[in-house]
Amino acid sequence: MRKSATNADVLSTREAAERLGVALRTVQLWVEGGVLPAWKTAGGHRRISRAAVEKLIAERNNALQGDAAPAESAERRLRVLVVEDDPDLLKLFSMVIEGWELPIALSTATNGFEALLRIGDECPDLLLTDLNMPGMDGFRMIGALKAQQQGREHLRIVVITALGPSEIAHRGGLPEGVRVFTKPVPFDELEALARECAAGLIAPELQ
Numbered sequence: 001m002r003k004s005a006t007n008a009d010v011l012s013t014r015e016a017a018e019r020l021g022v023a024l025r026t027v028q029l030w031v032e033g034g035v036l037p038a039w040k041t042a043g044g045h046r047r048i049s050r051a052a053v054e055k056l057i058a059e060r061n062n063a064l065q066g067d068a069a070p071a072e073s074a075e076r077r078l079r080v081l082v083v084e085d086d087p088d089l090l091k092l093f094s095m096v097i098e099g100w101e102l103p104i105a106l107s108t109a110t111n112g113f114e115a116l117l118r119i120g121d122e123c124p125d126l127l128l129t130d131l132n133m134p135g136m137d138g139f140r141m142i143g144a145l146k147a148q149q150q151g152r153e154h155l156r157i158v159v160i161t162a163l164g165p166s167e168i169a170h171r172g173g174l175p176e177g178v179r180v181f182t183k184p185v186p187f188d189e190l191e192a193l194a195r196e197c198a199a200g201l202i203a204p205e206l207q
Helices: 013-020 025-033 048-062 089-098 112-121 138-147 167-172 187-204
Strands: 039-040 046-049 077-082 106-109 127-128 156-161 179-182
Touching: 013 025, 013 046, 013 048, 025 046, 025 112, 025 138, 039 077, 046 048, 077 089, 077 112, 077 187, 089 106, 106 112, 106 167, 112 127, 127 138, 127 187, 156 187, 179 187
Parallel strands: 077 106, 077 127, 127 156, 156 179
Antiparallel strands: 039 046
């Protein structure tokens, strides 16, 4: 039976997942995080605009262009995602992390929206993020991740921010288990944490 014009303009979450080439859970994460707008039918089923999916595909391709490493090179490496809107600081993160001489697959994002795209494509082991960012900030991004945590239990979230504890609390606080460092960036402590995470990846293989 041919779809009506109205039905042709919308997709179910499963159809959207197939069109985007990602898991159903990833689409749910993007919907909960506001990356992908959706609404519910009277029967409680989510419906997503086909145009929004096509737009997301284009944005996702632009965000990931030139940053995707071959699967073989990323295998058994510690996947680290740095989310920071200051381009100079983001460049400093990259330079310092590359100097740690650890088996790291590093990716970057400049806001929470872009970070969710990357996480939906491949979940990192360690997420280092700012809180104050344009568009989707760190608070909303972390909230979206915690709301759809299934399959991401291993993800360690670390916040590096100029905000003090009272300011963070005033803006709703952060979920339990999120570690917070205050800027300037404590690279020595972050390196120790990365080495701990990397050791955790290797240990199960030795058992």
